[in-house]
Amino acid sequence: MDQNMRQQHMFRREYFGKSLAVLCGMFLIVLTIAIGAFLLAKGMLTFTQFHHSIGEFLFSSAWKPSDTEMGGGQVGAAIYIWGSILTCTLALVISVPFSLATAVFMTQIAPKLGERIIRPAVEIFVGIPSVVYGWVGLVVLVPLLQRIFDLPHGQSVLAAGIVLSVMIYPTITSVSADAIRSVNNKYVEGAYGLGSTRWQMIYKVLLPAALPGILTAIVLGLARAFGEALAVSMVIGKMRAFPDSLLAPTNSLTAAIASDMGGAMDGGEFNAALWSMALLLFIISLLFILVIHLIAARKERIA
Incomplete structure (x- = not known):
């Protein structure tokens, strides 16, 4: 009886440790995806809302963005x-x-x-x-x-x-x-x-x-x-x-x-x-x- 109880206790501890490790790993994956999605949503506004091209952003040296929601800058x-x-x-x-x-x-x-x-x-x-x-x-x-x-x-x-x-x-x-x-x-x-x-x-x-x-x-x-x-x-x-x-x-x-x-x-x-x-x-x-x-x-x- 004591042997079975010890085995069950060890099994619960092992299951808890495994579950905790999986949860931590999943949390890191979800966090990374969330950060990437947030940066993508915010960073793409330059091209979707303010209608600038990727070529302008990467290869132009003209930097004078407007600090308003109207846009129109560089x-x-x-x-x-x-x-x-x-x-x-x-x-x-x-x-x-x-x-x-x-x-x-x-x-x-x-x-x-x-x-x-x-x-x-x-x-x-x-x-x-x-x-x-x-x-x-x-x-x-x-x-x-x-x-x-x-x-x-x-x-x-x-x-x-x-x-x-x-x-x-x-x-x-x-x-x-x-x-x-x-x-x-x-x-x-x-x-x-x-x-x-x-x-x-x-x-x-x-x-x-x-x-x-x-x-x-x-x-x-x-x-x-x-x-x-x-x-x-x-x-x-x-x-x-x-x-x-x-x-x-x-x-x-x-x-x-x-x-x-x-x-x-x-x-x-x-x-x-x-x-x-x-x-x-x-x-x-x-x-x-x-x-x-x-x-x-x-x-x-x-x-």
């Missing part, structure tokens, strides 16, 4: 889109070499030092609020660039790229290190057995074998960079113009949304255009997720 977001692409690309160019070098060092060259000191130090960067990165960039990096390049102001694409590179550095480093650790040790032993030096083993065997995971790390870092708003808005200059160099100020999608959404009239053309920019960022995020899944599927096929 909603070309090309400057913001180009600013986001330029700063995020620059952040990757700066961050990826340092991230890969750190990942290789902490997994292959000094693994004990890497686990005890370097990995915890890298993970500390993840918990730093973005406003701190932006503030340090504003009071330290911007004046430094201003003095070095003799600029009237230091807020620029370069400043935003450097700040973003520091912010995505821990993400790319941690995921790349995990990808390198997951490589089958037989590859390493085989490379040494064929007479390879350590560096030959790293760049001819280890890194190519870990490439799918490294690409996933880069895509995750790029997604983080595209979604960052506060730190970028503090150092990019927020000038509505195409930059003629990396030392020129510009603006980005996230910075524009963060600075203008609070002052836009609800239901107006300006508000709808900002929601369209938010929808574009959401679509970009979904594309990044799709790329990560494609890389993971390719890795499974190779394995």
Whole structure:
């Protein structure tokens, strides 16, 4: 009798845990769909209610939306889109070499030092609020660039790229290190057995074998960079113009949304255009997720 009661109790606990996990998973799915539907409904008003074309929104630089429900303004977001692409690309160019070098060092060259000191130090960067990165960039990096390049102001694409590179550095480093650790040790032993030096083993065997995971790390870092708003808005200059160099100020999608959404009239053309920019960022995020899944599927096929 006691045995049956214990089995029934264990069964109820197992059923409760399973049901709770399913409910949480379903809630996340419903929440994601709801957010996407809300962004779609708000973001499409630019094209349905105010009758602007997608081509104008994506490729025109004329940005002067009307802050009324009558519309009639211009909603070309090309400057913001180009600013986001330029700063995020620059952040990757700066961050990826340092991230890969750190990942290789902490997994292959000094693994004990890497686990005890370097990995915890890298993970500390993840918990730093973005406003701190932006503030340090504003009071330290911007004046430094201003003095070095003799600029009237230091807020620029370069400043935003450097700040973003520091912010995505821990993400790319941690995921790349995990990808390198997951490589089958037989590859390493085989490379040494064929007479390879350590560096030959790293760049001819280890890194190519870990490439799918490294690409996933880069895509995750790029997604983080595209979604960052506060730190970028503090150092990019927020000038509505195409930059003629990396030392020129510009603006980005996230910075524009963060600075203008609070002052836009609800239901107006300006508000709808900002929601369209938010929808574009959401679509970009979904594309990044799709790329990560494609890389993971390719890795499974190779394995």
